[in-house]
Amino acid sequence: MSAVASAVRPRPVTAHRTPGRPRCDVTHKAVLDAAFALLAEDGIGRFTIERVAARSGVARSTIYRWWPSKGALAMEGFLAAVAPEIAVPPSGSAARDLREQVKRFARLLRGTVGRIIRGIIAEGQSDPETVAAFMDGFVTPRRAEGSAILQRGIASGELRADLELDLVLAGLYAPLYVWMLLNESLDDEKVERLTRSVLAGCLAPSAEAASD
Amino acid sequence: MSAVASAVRPRPVTAHRTPGRPRCDVTHKAVLDAAFALLAEDGIGRFTIERVAARSGVARSTIYRWWPSKGALAMEGFLAAVAPEIAVPPSGSAARDLREQVKRFARLLRGTVGRIIRGIIAEGQSDPETVAAFMDGFVTPRRAEGSAILQRGIASGELRADLELDLVLAGLYAPLYVWMLLNESLDDEKVERLTRSVLAGCLAPSAEAASD
Amino acid sequence: MSAVASAVRPRPVTAHRTPGRPRCDVTHKAVLDAAFALLAEDGIGRFTIERVAARSGVARSTIYRWWPSKGALAMEGFLAAVAPEIAVPPSGSAARDLREQVKRFARLLRGTVGRIIRGIIAEGQSDPETVAAFMDGFVTPRRAEGSAILQRGIASGELRADLELDLVLAGLYAPLYVWMLLNESLDDEKVERLTRSVLAGCLAPSAEAASD
Amino acid sequence: MSAVASAVRPRPVTAHRTPGRPRCDVTHKAVLDAAFALLAEDGIGRFTIERVAARSGVARSTIYRWWPSKGALAMEGFLAAVAPEIAVPPSGSAARDLREQVKRFARLLRGTVGRIIRGIIAEGQSDPETVAAFMDGFVTPRRAEGSAILQRGIASGELRADLELDLVLAGLYAPLYVWMLLNESLDDEKVERLTRSVLAGCLAPSAEAASD
DNA sequence: CTTTAATCGAGACGGTACGTCTGGTCTTGTT
DNA sequence: AACAAGACCAGACGTACCGTCTCGATTAAAG
Structure with missing residues (x-):
């Protein structure tokens, strides 16, 4: 159980309150x-x-x-x-959704939130609990969102069925984290290039022509 | 100028040594x-x-x-x-070289060196000098090595000519950094899958059949 | 009123008990x-x-x-x-009674009780209530006992009639307190010498020869 | 060695200073x-x-x-x-010197110094080092002064030769400490009575008539 | 039987001080 | 100069108690 979860100690709605x-x-x-x-x-x-x-x-x-x-x-x-701040309005196209989601994420990392995430990751390097909490509270939900988009794309035939979801998401997001951590630019153009490059390998053959 | 370089303060080669x-x-x-x-x-x-x-x-x-x-x-x-420890013996195949290089890198990150890199990155989040020194002293040379391999592959026709080198390298290395920083596994099998997945999108059409 | 007394809040003997x-x-x-x-x-x-x-x-x-x-x-x-622990069985001789009483008291101070008294006195130096309670609860009763012995001795002609009781008792007990507080020895021999020395000045002239 | 002495760490006058x-x-x-x-x-x-x-x-x-x-x-x-503050100007009479010394001491205890001594004694009850330092730095010197007066008195024939010095001094000073610690009055009259009472038992038989 | 008023356990909370550790700066004498 | 040694200020650490407080549960007498 992560530190955060234990800190929150959600009150049991059941029956008798704790004393004190x-x-x-x-x-x-x-x-x-x-x-x-x-x-x-x-x-x-x-x-x-x-x-x-x-x-x-x-x-x-x-x-x-x-x-x-x-x-x-x-x-x-x-x-x-920050939690509620990241929602993804699904459109018809998985490719477009992904691009949008990645762009938003990059924007997030460039701002205040990015600064905080950097701090949390730094702190986590000498405290596994912190990393665990970050995973549970932030990374995993983000991955779930990305995963959902990819799966919709696969279901609709837009994306190849043999995609390894974890790797695709890693390819999309990991560079953003690293660029941020190493003080490299995260400008929209670069992020756009990244997205296009990764997506290129994900489209189903039939749909390839329509990609952009 | 990075912190390291300024710290080293190279002695002037000029004849007269400084006093004291x-x-x-x-x-x-x-x-x-x-x-x-x-x-x-x-x-x-x-x-x-x-x-x-x-x-x-x-x-x-x-x-x-x-x-x-x-x-x-x-x-x-x-x-x-650590500096001298990472050398890449070039073989005939760019794909094979890359795979080897990535595997070595992952091994590095799993061990003592990884632990230290984590510390440096963490420290760097509140000290840009440290990040700069890490870039100059470690990341850039590593990228240069990777770039060289890719360029050899392009020259030999093994890899597509329109590759965006920085993105390919980001796709190969960034996930490794992130997995390390977030305490996720870096096992050989996973790394192998990653390499294969990225390389798949890099091979020249003619060579595609021979990829694995 | 001392702290102790107010703390005890003796239940009123009056018919109607307090509610609750x-x-x-x-x-x-x-x-x-x-x-x-x-x-x-x-x-x-x-x-x-x-x-x-x-x-x-x-x-x-x-x-x-x-x-x-x-x-x-x-x-x-x-x-x-501790209260009930100190009783003085009166014998015929005031001198003998005093000697016994002082010896017992010294023994008390050497042991657990002494340790506690030290604590109380220490605490009392920043809390007058505590000192007051200690006076009321311990010192005054002890002085009363000593006083009683002295007065018996005077009445029987064993001790001089012009004794200043408070000073005699101070001469007998104060050194014991001080030795305890300053970590000096309280051994029986020393205490015996003290008692004899003080008593020497208290005996009625007629009884002086029989003193020891 | 007491805490004070170790804290002072007197610089060795000998030769080479310590580095740093x-x-x-x-x-x-x-x-x-x-x-x-x-x-x-x-x-x-x-x-x-x-x-x-x-x-x-x-x-x-x-x-x-x-x-x-x-x-x-x-x-x-x-x-x-406080150290230098207590000096005793010797007059011809030991009795007079003692009376004066005790009176001064009582005055000391009534004032600021007394307040501090109370604190030190209190603190000492949970720290033997403090008591030791108080003994070394204050009590022992004071006793030495008192002892000197008594010895002069014995030498001059004013006081009995068989006095037990430690007990006499205890009889004179211990009550003062105790009265202070227990918030009892230390007024001059009371102190005067104490001194007279103790001294009465100390005078040589020949001098007894001249005592007061 | 209900009130009603108190005791009591549990524990949150704002505080104060503890004693330790580290970061930086400085002042010495020695090499 | 470089260096070892170490004094010094600054400030955060995590812990221990303090005294106050808000709860709910209990317990008995009074209505």
Whole structure:
């Protein structure tokens, strides 16, 4: 189970509440907001629990009670703010959907969210829990979305049936991560070239002519 | 100019040496060795200048004199130990060479070197100098090697002439970086599948039958 | 009014009991036992309300409800366990009684009880309530016992009639407290010398020859 | 060796200095001053290393480098400020000198110094080093002074030759400590009565008539 | 029987201070 | 100069307690 999940500790709706004073949601929210803001403003380098506490007005000890590590806190703050932001409106064409999705993703990485993701990945290199939380909370859902698009394309005959979905998605997304991490440009033109190049190998023979 | 290059401060070749006691090479070497060892043993999380000083027997202030940041030190320690290790013996087939090169690279990432690279990338997320040094010292040379192989393949007619080299290399290497950073497996079988998949789109039409 | 007295809140003997759930005596006892045990085992330094709560199995808030301060709790735990322990069997001779009483007291201070008294006095230096409680609960009764012996001696003609009782008792007991607090030895021989020395100045001239 | 002595670490006057940056005396002094001031103002209860650091403007880590415990710091701050303050001008009469010395001592205990001593003794109950330092730095010198007076009195024939010096001094001083620690009054009249009472048993028979 | 008022356990929360660790800077004497 | 040694400031770390608080569950007398 990832750190985030354990931190959230979803209240059982079932029957009797746990004893003791209930957790204060306002506090919880304030911490996550502050975490997100700090991450967005200064990056992981200046992200400290002390500053989150100061900014959120929540006691340091309270933060330590609920988050096991800096990474977990960063991760949860990130998710709380970003999670709903990435939705994919399905059109008729899988190729077009993918292109759109990748373009959006690149735009995300170029902005504030990218800065935060960089921090989380960095933090994760010395804390596996953080990576796990990032996988569960962000990477896997994103992959599921991509996978869904690909499968629709295969079902409709637009894409080849023998695609290895994980590899196609890796080919589309991994370069974006790496470019971001290595401070290389992520401009639309480059991303567009990448998408086209990967998609070229994915189209079903019959549909190949119509690709662009 | 990257951090490493500035740290090295190459002695002027001009006749008259600078006044004062000359820099002690033994010390310099000891620091890099200790840096590498610590990085390899405990990862970036426990890599501190204090520990490098203690381990190398070099005074902390001496380290601060020569390296501008933790990342630069890690990077240089890494390069000093790893640089010569990656050579590519060219065979007749570009496809075979690439496959070999990628496999070696994956093996590298799975081991000690991978652990260190993770640390450097992590450190780089809050220190652009470190990323720049990593690019100059490691990524660019690796890309040059890959590029050379691809160009040989194109010249020999084995690979398509319209390949976008940067994208092909990104498709081959970026997933490896990402899998490593996200603690996903890098096993040979998976890497082999990746290589095959990318290469499939690179072969010249005439050579396609002979691919595997 | 001392802290202890206010903490005990003696139930009114008056007919109508207060409404609501009555106080649980088991709990009360458990707290005092735990307080005594902790004080005896680890001294004042590690005596915390948290630990008393943990050890006694009583909720922290319950302890805070009934005891106004750490010192008050320590004091009451001490009294509950120690109070009955010091009884003085009167013999014919006041001198002999005093000697015995002082010897017992020294023995007390050398042991567990001494350790606890040290803690209470220490705690009292930043909490006057604690000192007051210690005076009321321990010092004054002890002085009363000593005073009684002295007065018997005076009445019987064994001791001089012009004795200043408070000073004699101070001369007998204060050194014991100080030796304990300053980690000096409290061995029987030393205590014996002290008693003899003080008593020497107290005997009535007629009885002086029979003193020892 | 006591904590104080080890904290002071007197520089060896011998030959070669130790390497490295020498200790900053200003800093050292500032800490002791702040320690004394805090102790005098708020007592041991609010005496924390954090506040000493804040008040003195010295980094907390520097304080931790030089003083092993709160008690040691308090003790040294106390000694630095108080040590020279207690001198006894010898007159012709031992009895008069003692009376004067005791009176002065009581006055000391009633004031700021007394407050600090209370704190040190309290702290010492959970830290033997502190008590040891207090013994070495304060109690023993005071006893030596008292002893000297008594010995002069014996030599001059004013006092009995068979006095047990340690017990006499205990009889004179211990009550003062205890009265202070237990918040009992230390007024001059009471102290005067104490002195007279103890001295009464000390005078040589020949001199007894002249005592008061 | 219900109220009603109290006790009690559980635990969240804001705080303060702890003692440690690291990062950087600086000031020495030695080489 | 370079270097070792180490003092110093700054500040974050994670932990331990403090004292207050909000709950629900319990318990008995009073209505």
